[in-house]
Amino acid sequence: MFRKENSSVYFEGKKGKDVPLRKSDRLRLRQQAMELLCRSPPDTCSENADSEVVAFCLEQDAVLDAAFLQGALSSRKLILDDGRKVTMYLRSPEDGQNTSTDEISFRWPYREPSPAQCVWLEIDFGPRNTLQVPSVVLLSVLPSSSLPTIPVPHQVSKYLCRGADLMRAGIFQLPLSWPSSQRVVAITVAGNPQPLAVGWLDNAVKSLQDVGPQTQGIGVHVVSCYGDDLWKQQLPPKQLRHNLNREARVNPTGGATFNAGHYGNLGFQEGVRVVPLSSSAESHPDAEGEEKHHGTASSKSTREKTNPPFPDEEETPPVLYGGENCAGMENITVSDDTYGSSKSNTLLDRDMENGEQKMPLEATNEALLHHAVCKAVAALSKSDLPMAVATFYAQYVLPSRPQGTIINLKQTRYKKFGVYVQEQIEQGLISVGPDVANKDPFAMLIDVNRRHPDVQHIVREEKANSPENGSSRLSGPNKLVLIDLYTVPHHFISPLRLNSEAVTAANATSEERKNSSMLTLKEIRALLDDYLIRENLARHNTVHLDGPLTDVLYKRKRTSGDPVQSTPQVLTRKQVALAWQDKMERGFALVKMPGNRIVKLGRGPPPQISIEVEQRQSKKFVTRVRGLESYNIDGRVFCKDVCQRFACAGSVDSDAPAGRATLKKNQVELILQGNLVDALDALLTGEENVTSHGGAKASPYAIPANAISVTLRKGVPARKRRPVPAKK
Structure with missing residues (x-):
């Protein structure tokens, strides 16, 4: 959500204003936090289970008091690129000079001159639909398992730190239950119990059958993650971090000082990845020195007791992705987070680079290319065809790439787009033809198969992730289209006994046109055909006019001296349809494409x-x-x-x-x-x-x-x- 630079500070070019909170608002936030968090440790089957629960709740209460009731708390309202409203609650750092703990049992661990830390977020999805999310900062201070947790392999962490959502294919374990209906979860790395990200579980994920290999789509929509702009804005000044580390408190879970800039965890490395604590302690040059200086024996014992939910890396099964032609595309997330709104994008690589699984560069570019082509095919309309294949690639395929990615054809097995086109002709995705001079047999794109499985998969994904009414966010050139609409004159309804629901467009497909009496050409012709069939006036290709239909089509006011004009008795179907259309009152609809969303409805001629x-x-x-x-x-x-x-x-x-x-x-x-x-x-x-x-x-x-x-x-x-x- 905060992947873009300064997205947690500025919106629409203006800096967000921090407003101090009243005591009543502080108490409200604390109560919401208590309702959202788990109020008991996950495994309490021992003889001292009751005392463990009490100690767990007391520790949580002390942290919540320090976060919401002590120090200065302010709110900052932002509007993201996709129009979603977010309210951040910022807790001021603790006074570095006040070290007394006589009156207060627990003090906020982030101390001056560190900047204010975001402890809570409210995301507005609409009227009476607000999502409450604790920040990664607050989760670093709370006891472990205060929020339902999803563990992932540490190789996935670098993609989350870049702003990606967690895909279903990368989830192997789900929480057993949630204390609230909002399904807010924390994401941790196997071997490091401290959360690196927080978000909400997708509504389509209900059991373990909905996640794991061969599944598609987003599993967890990430709100905030280690390495995003929210983390960068909360970093203490570089020249003061060393002094802060000598005076600040140590995180008993992560083994480092809170003010070091990494939420007090040795496994959190430079905002780019998170590794298990056992390996981070060996690779971190200052880890042993910090433990000696602060006497953090508890952090070492904590790491020794940690039981990672995954086997060793050699035994970790690779994440597989379904689809013959969309191999690996389930790991490409395109969101506007525009939401949106910001759009995050990533590919889970599968090569061995620095000891990590990484997808070959060739497969990455091929997956990106096929994903962009399928998305462009879904955005095409019949009126756009035929078109030159070069135009299709430049104006439709390239704009359909996930944001921030590049398709390098030279690093694919095709080397040229024409070779890829020939393969997709065999797969039945597109049809091509020669140019006017018959020099290039693959020059023109003639037809596309929108029912191809790969295209249908893209359409379903876009509709599932759409922020407004399920309308698709498929790429392609946006257009405004003028559609002619018609209104049946009110004095036609009674003589012809027309269906009132059909006349008022009560069953229109779009909400904007329902009960507006604005009909399409097909709908007014359906009214005419219904009358002709009901009155038995149609004979093959001719229509015998009766009295009411003649009056409707040809009756007009006469003035003195006007000659009496004879009216025809028999007309062709085409003549009757044109005369009927000519008698309708005109209107128009301004429709945004793709998506078929009506922007404006009006009567009379459209504005020019x-x-x-x-x-x-x-x-x-x-x-x-x-x-x-x-x-x-x-x-x-x-x-x-x-x-x-x-x-x-x-x-x-x-x-x-x-x-x-x-x-x-x-x-x-x-x-x-x-x-x-x-x-x-x-x-x-x-x-x-x-x-x-x-x-x-x-x-x-x-x-x-x-x-x-x-x-x-x-x-x-x-x-x-x-x-x-x-x-x-």
């Missing part, structure tokens, strides 16, 4: 962006643009962007000059130097092939092409014909 080019007396051209505000585009910002992209002069007018149509309220008119009609068309629609100007590339806009009206005044040369894709 007007581009007008005129020639001045100096034989130079001027381009005027209006209507950007209808699509939430700031005219002044757009003018600045255009001037930078196309190296032209521009100005913004809020009042129309004499002789021109009056501007609507809150609208402006852009006046740009030169004939920029093709460049603006390409920039607004995102279709780079409309113009050869490089400034139109990487457009952030996605206006529908039919929402742009172009007017060329006298003296302006006609536009070149837009390229039309070849037919299948």
Whole structure:
């Protein structure tokens, strides 16, 4: 969640404000912590079980008192990139000069001049849906097993430290129960009982059958982990860490001082990995010296008593991943954590490098390539085809890569994308054809198989991980599409006895269109067909008009002197459908693709962006643009962007000059130097092939092409014909 730099401090370019908490809020947080944490050690079957439980609870209470009731506690509210709201609760470090323990049995171990430590997080998922999560700092002070724990092999830790979520294939053991319904878990390394990460278990994971080899998807959504930005912001100054280590307390579990910057654990190494304590004590040069200086015999005995839940590394079974063509892709996590929101991504490598299992570099790049291609195939629509294979790779495959990754074709067994394409043709994923000159038989992408198992797997994963209504976050160029909608006039319903639910769109597939009376072309034709079948008016390809249908299609108000016009009695089905469509009231829907999410519904014609080019007396051209505000585009910002992209002069007018149509309220008119009609068309629609100007590339806009009206005044040369894709 805090993988990006400064993501725990800044949001939307502003620094989060720390607000001191009242005593009532402190007590509320402490009560929430008691409800979330386990209130008894996991194994209490001995004769002294009752006394062990009492000692465990007393130790927890002392830590919670020190964290929430002592010292200064403040809250910091942040908004992540995916729009999710997070509240962090920061505990100030203990005063380094006050070492008395007469009045208080336990003091906060993090001391000045260390920065404030985050002890608790609240994640807002919506109304009355807040997730309470203890931080890794608080878990480092609490007794072990205060939170349900999932142990993993230490090879996995470096991927978690980079910001990855824990996949189901990497989970071999699940907690037996949870003290609350929120399923918050801690992640530890085998042989090191101190948690390195905390998150929530995915709802799809209910038993051991849902995890382990041959399973797919995210197992634990990581909130905070050792090595993320939250850890970096809480590090003490480097020049003071040595002095702090001499004075600070030692973590009895980890064998190091809390203020050393690694949560008091020798196995936590430089924010990049976590190793078992037995091996870290041998490799850490200062471990023995620290134990002698602080007399930490208890930490050594703790490590000797630790029973790792996994066998020795030689016997640790490798993590396997299902899918013939998606081998290893279950370990690629793509999240916006955008959530989102941040998107984390990782591959579990399988080579032997520095004594660790690591996937070969060739397999890594091949897995990334196939994952990106399947994701791009899922994002394609029928209207996009056919297209050049090179365009498919550049505009769809590359943007579908997990964030922060690179596909190196030279490090795959294919070496070239064309070789990979030939293999996928045999697998039935895509179909290709030759170009116009028949020189390259694999030049054009003709069709794709969206029902391919690999593509369906990607679609299911994206829907399962989607933050809003299960809508897919599949990559690909985002578009806005204008859809024509129709409304049945109210005086048609009674004469034709139309179905009221069908007329009001009560059963529409989208929530925005339900009960709005806005119908698609298919739906209004279904109303007509229903009437023709009910009244038995259809005869093969002809329709015999009855009285109500004739009145609906041809009746109009007559004025004195108008001749009486005869109406036809028999029409073809096509003529009746066109006449019926012509009588409907018009509307429109602005739909965001991919995802089919309706952004705006409206009656009447859709709003238009007007581009007008005129020639001045100096034989130079001027381009005027209006209507950007209808699509939430700031005219002044757009003018600045255009001037930078196309190296032209521009100005913004809020009042129309004499002789021109009056501007609507809150609208402006852009006046740009030169004939920029093709460049603006390409920039607004995102279709780079409309113009050869490089400034139109990487457009952030996605206006529908039919929402742009172009007017060329006298003296302006006609536009070149837009390229039309070849037919299948």
